[in-house]
Every structure is written in structure tokens, then in C-alpha cells.
Amino acid sequence: MxxxxxxxxxxxxxxxxxxxxxxxxxxxxxxxxxxxxxxxxxxxxxxxxxxxxxxxxxxxxxxxxxxxxxxxxxxxxxxxxxxxxxxxxxxxxxxxxxxxxMPVHQMLGGLCHDRVPIYNTCAGYGYVRSNSIKPVDTWNFGAAAGPYEDLNGFMTDAGAVAESLLEQGISAMKIWPFDPAAIENDGRFITAAQMRKAVEPFEKIRKAVGDQMRIMVEFHCLWNLPTIKRIARELEAFDPTWYEDPIRMNSVSALKELAASTTVPICASETLGSRFPYKDMLEAGAIGIVMTDLVWTGGLTEGRKIASLADTYHRPYAPHDCTGPVAYVAAVHSSFSQPNTMIQESVRAFYTGWYTELVTELPRIEDGHVLPMEGPGLGTxxxxxxxxxxxxxxxxxxx
Ligand SMILES: [Mg+2]
The missing domain is CATH 3.30.390.10 (Enolase-like, N-terminal domain)
Structure with a gap:
């Protein structure tokens, strides 16, 4: 051939x-x-x-x-x-x-799990759909295109979003309420008022559903080290599951200093290309949870090596989504074929929204879990x- x-x-x-x-x-x-x-x-x-x-x-x-x-x-x-x-x-x-x-997950070694838990990244229907991915500018709130305008949801009524997710069996959510303050101040500092405002969604989630909901915090690499250390301390009271991309992810020593200063694991990162920067960060003890985006990091061939490297360091693997329907499908094959998969990122505004406009098949989601793809190859x-x-x-x- x-x-x-x-x-x-x-x-x-x-x-x-x-x-x-x-x-x-x-x-x-x-x-x-x-x-x-x-x-x-x-x-x-x-x-x-x-x-x-x-x-x-x-x-x-x-x-x-x-x-x-x-x-x-x-x-x-x-x-x-x-x-x-x-x-x-x-x-x-x-x-x-x-x-x-055979499905790609079989070619990668076969199923390690019958189903994989998902978390909902609380984007809305228009998020990153347009030509730029600059934070806040492209939040693209518009007239709600459906019931899952979850970005506007977590910024205004995060408790209700948590309740709605739990009704679907989804018990983990990712939010990024610190982005507006980061953009306003170039990530250099945060005021007391900005801190209070950004913490509100966490208070609302815990008030509405207690500890039934896991909360992943996304920082989009927007903060400097002293400020993110303050934020990290402030949020510990809400028991977040991870802090994702807290600083620009190009300094092992800065990340190591942050990791040592907080009880919450650092999740890193779809912004790291190939396994080599992961190795340096894992060696330094700077990463608690390993995330990859398979369409940025070298595909499934490199992605599975990164997952395996994480496993070597006794760290869980959590594939990224939020980038496109085929990327999502590939991530799901990767999730199923790796023994150390913790959870699969999914966006309900996307897998019920614009992803359906582009591909023939998407992974089935049931009771807060994703199921394996069935057709040969990627299956879409x-x-x-x-x-x-x-x-x-x-x-x-x-x-
Ligand atoms: Mg991210």
C-alpha cells in the first residue's frame, strides 16, 4: 500500500x-x-x-x-x-x-476500561468556534443556541450548572472564572474585589451540590507566579481537583515552586509539545496530572508515549478536548487504551452542538461516562x- x-x-x-x-x-x-x-x-x-x-x-x-x-x-x-x-x-x-x-483503541493495545468518566468543560456553543482562541474575547456569548450555554452559566449561576450536570450523571466540571481578571491586569496582580468575584462560582457550586461535584480549574497560562500562588491558596478551601496551566508552561522551576506551595495537583498540559518537556516536569515533581491534546502534541503515536511516561511516574492521564470532533474521537480512543486514564474531557455544548455539524459519528455518552467508539479506524x-x-x-x- x-x-x-x-x-x-x-x-x-x-x-x-x-x-x-x-x-x-x-x-x-x-x-x-x-x-x-x-x-x-x-x-x-x-x-x-x-x-x-x-x-x-x-x-x-x-x-x-x-x-x-x-x-x-x-x-x-x-x-x-x-x-x-x-x-x-x-x-x-x-x-x-x-x-x-478494528477500532483504533484496539490497534493501540485494546480496551483498558469498559467506560471512562468524563468531566464537562463549561464552554458555550460559540466558544472557540470562530477564528481566534484569545481568552475572553472569544467567549462568544450570543443568544443561547440550546440548553448548554455553560460558560455564561458558570459565570452567573454555577450552582445551577452543577445541578444540571449531576442530573446527567456528570460529576466533574471545568471552569475558568479568573480569566477576566487576568486579562484586565495582564496576569500581574489580582485585586481583592476581583478575587471575591472569581471565587463566587466555587462558593455557589459547593452550596448547591456540596462535594458531589469535582471542580477542575483552568487558568489558560495567564498568571505570573506570585499571583497564582495567592489564587491557589485561596481556592484550596473548595477542594479543586486540579489547577490547569496556571502559568506560561515554559519554566520547570517556576512550576515546581508552585506545585510545592499548594495541596492541589497541577495539570499539565496540552500546551507542551512532545514527551520531552513532560519528562523534565515529571522529574522535577512539578506535574500531578498529565494532559495531552493529540492534535497538538504529535498525534496518537506521541500521545501514548506521554501517557505511558505519566504512568511511569505514577501520574494519571487526562486527554484534552475542546479542539474539534476528530480530535475528540482520537482522545477517546487514547483514553480507552491507556491503563492510567483518570477522566476524559468533554464539552456538552460541542458534542451536542457544532461537532455534530461536521462528523458522522461521535462517542456515546451515558451516565457521565464515555463509551468506546465501535467502527473500524477512528470510527468517524x-x-x-x-x-x-x-x-x-x-x-x-x-x-
Ligand atoms: Mg486547558
């Missing part, structure tokens, strides 16, 4: 998302995806990576994984080079599964109407 063409697709309406289709002479087509900077990733795939892949055997996944980031300027990052490699890696695993007529395809859209840009490199 040989790779005969590589096709990229993107839509103006969902301008963050780029899909790649790896086409073979056996008639098998693999689907991959990445998120953010779609135009840059598209250019890199056609200008650089197509030349390394066309004519090659798509099942040499491990060798391609190394070759796709074999560039002096792409050693460990989530830059366009890594995002491009990630999208292609997903497509290669999809091909492998389709050739063997772009919907036929995506190919008919007038806002579609499609580019092909051929043998």
Missing part, C-alpha cells in the same frame, strides 16, 4: 479546524484533524510533509512520526509543524484500523455535506 495523495480541508465558518485526508492506492482513506492556525498548517503539510509521505507505506506509523518532525526548528512544540504532524498521524492510525477492520468521517459547502477550501498534493 502506498500514499498517493494528501488532501487538506478547511471551512471559513470553523476557521480554527483543519482536516487532512491521507489517500492510498488501496482505496483506504485516513482522516486526521488539527486545530488553530489552519492556513499555516495546511501550507506546511503541502510544502514540506507531502514530499516526505507521498509514495510511502502509510502503515510505517512510527517511522513517519519521527520523520514528520525531523526538522531543526520543530523539536518540541505545539507549533504548526507539530500540529501538521499530529493531523497526519491520526490519519495513519485511521488507515491502520480500517485495514485491520466528515459528513458528506462538508464537501459540498461553499466556504470549503480544499488543497491536494498528489504523487
Amino acid at each position: 502506498r500514499i498517493t495523495a494528501i488532501e487538506t480541508l478547511r471551512l471559513e465558518e470553523f476557521a480554527n479546524v483543519l482536516w487532512v485526508r491521507v489517500i492510498t492506492d488501496a482505496g483506504v482513506v485516513g482522516l486526521g484533524e488539527t486545530f488553530y492556525g489552519a492556513g499555516a498548517v495546511e501550507a506546511h503539510i503541502h510544502d514540506v510533509l507531502a514530499g516526505r509521505l507521498l509514495g510511502k507505506d502509510p502503515l510505517r506509523i512510527e517511522a513517519h512520526s519521527r520523520e514528520l518532525v525531523n526538522l531543526p526548528m520543530a523539536q518540541a512544540s505545539t507549533g504548526a509543524e507539530y500540529r501538521a504532524a499530529s493531523a497526519i498521524d491520526l490519519a495513519l492510525w485511521d488507515i491502520f484500523g480500517k485495514v485491520c477492520d 468521517e466528515l459528513r458528506p455535506d462538508v464537501f459540498q459547502r461553499t466556504d470549503l477550501t480544499c488543497r491536494v498534493s498528489k504523487l
Whole structure:
């Protein structure tokens, strides 16, 4: 089997998302995806990576994984080079599964769990749907498109969101009420009034549902170290499950200092590319929970090594979502195939919202748990109407 063409697709309406289709002479087509900077990733795939892949055997996944980031300027990052490699890696695993007529989680070693608990990332329907992912600017509150406008929900009535999630059996939620203060002050300090306001959702959740709800706190890398240490101390009273991306995630020593100052584990991070920065942070004891985004970090090939590295350090693994429907599906395959999976990120405003506009199949969620995908490969395809859209840009490199 040989790779005969590589096709990229993107839509103006969902301008963050780029899909790649790896086409073979056996008639098998693999689907991959990445998120953010779609135009840059598209250019890199056609200008650089197509030349390394066309004519090659798509099942040499491990060798391609190394070759796709074999560039002096792409050693460990989530830059366009890594995002491009990630999208292609997903497509290669999809091909492998389709050739063997088995789901990708089987190709990765098989099911470690019958079902995996989820937490709800409390985004709304418009969150990161548009062209930028700058915090607060792209919260995109609009007229509620459905019942799960959870971002507006946690900012105004977090107790009600917690109750609504528990009714669906979902007992963990992620919120980011500190972002407005961080943007206002450039993350340099927080006033007493800002602290009181940002803490309100935590008070409301605990008042409404007590300790039935686990709370993950997302900080989006917006704070400096002294300020986040204050915030971390303040929130400990609410027993959060983790602090995610509390500072810019480029300093092992700063993260280690923070981790030593709080009882709450640090979750890191979909912003780290490849396993090497994870190793340094794990060695330093700076990470309590390991998160990856498979469409940023080098795909399933690198993602499973990161999960395994976490397990080596006795740390749980928690795959990221919030980036696109194929990324979500890939994360779920990864969750099921890793023994140390703690919980799978999911966004009910997305898996009942814009994700359904783009792909044929999404993971089934029941009683606060995600179930394994069933079809061969990743088990999902772009919907036929995506190919008919007038806002579609499609580019092909051929043998
Ligand atoms: Mg995050």
C-alpha cells in the first residue's frame, strides 16, 4: 500500500479546524484533524510533509512520526509543524484500523476500561468556534443556541450548572472564572474585589451540590507566579481537583515552586509539545496530572508515549478536548487504551452542538461516562455535506 495523495480541508465558518485526508492506492482513506492556525498548517503539510509521505507505506506509523518532525526548528512544540504532524498521524492510525477492520483503541493495545468518566468543560456553543482562541474575547456569548450555554452559566449561576450536570450523571466540571481578571491586569496582580468575584462560582457550586461535584480549574497560562500562588491558596478551601496551566508552561522551576506551595495537583498540559518537556516536569515533581491534546502534541503515536511516561511516574492521564470532533474521537480512543486514564474531557455544548455539524459519528455518552467508539479506524468521517459547502477550501498534493 502506498500514499498517493494528501488532501487538506478547511471551512471559513470553523476557521480554527483543519482536516487532512491521507489517500492510498488501496482505496483506504485516513482522516486526521488539527486545530488553530489552519492556513499555516495546511501550507506546511503541502510544502514540506507531502514530499516526505507521498509514495510511502502509510502503515510505517512510527517511522513517519519521527520523520514528520525531523526538522531543526520543530523539536518540541505545539507549533504548526507539530500540529501538521499530529493531523497526519491520526490519519495513519485511521488507515491502520480500517485495514485491520478494528477500532483504533484496539490497534493501540485494546480496551483498558469498559467506560471512562468524563468531566464537562463549561464552554458555550460559540466558544472557540470562530477564528481566534484569545481568552475572553472569544467567549462568544450570543443568544443561547440550546440548553448548554455553560460558560455564561458558570459565570452567573454555577450552582445551577452543577445541578444540571449531576442530573446527567456528570460529576466533574471545568471552569475558568479568573480569566477576566487576568486579562484586565495582564496576569500581574489580582485585586481583592476581583478575587471575591472569581471565587463566587466555587462558593455557589459547593452550596448547591456540596462535594458531589469535582471542580477542575483552568487558568489558560495567564498568571505570573506570585499571583497564582495567592489564587491557589485561596481556592484550596473548595477542594479543586486540579489547577490547569496556571502559568506560561515554559519554566520547570517556576512550576515546581508552585506545585510545592499548594495541596492541589497541577495539570499539565496540552500546551507542551512532545514527551520531552513532560519528562523534565515529571522529574522535577512539578506535574500531578498529565494532559495531552493529540492534535497538538504529535498525534496518537506521541500521545501514548506521554501517557505511558505519566504512568511511569505514577501520574494519571487526562486527554484534552475542546479542539474539534476528530480530535475528540482520537482522545477517546487514547483514553480507552491507556491503563492510567483518570477522566476524559468533554464539552456538552460541542458534542451536542457544532461537532455534530461536521462528523458522522461521535462517542456515546451515558451516565457521565464515555463509551468506546465501535467502527473500524477512528470510527468517524466528515459528513458528506462538508464537501459540498461553499466556504470549503480544499488543497491536494498528489504523487
Ligand atoms: Mg486547558
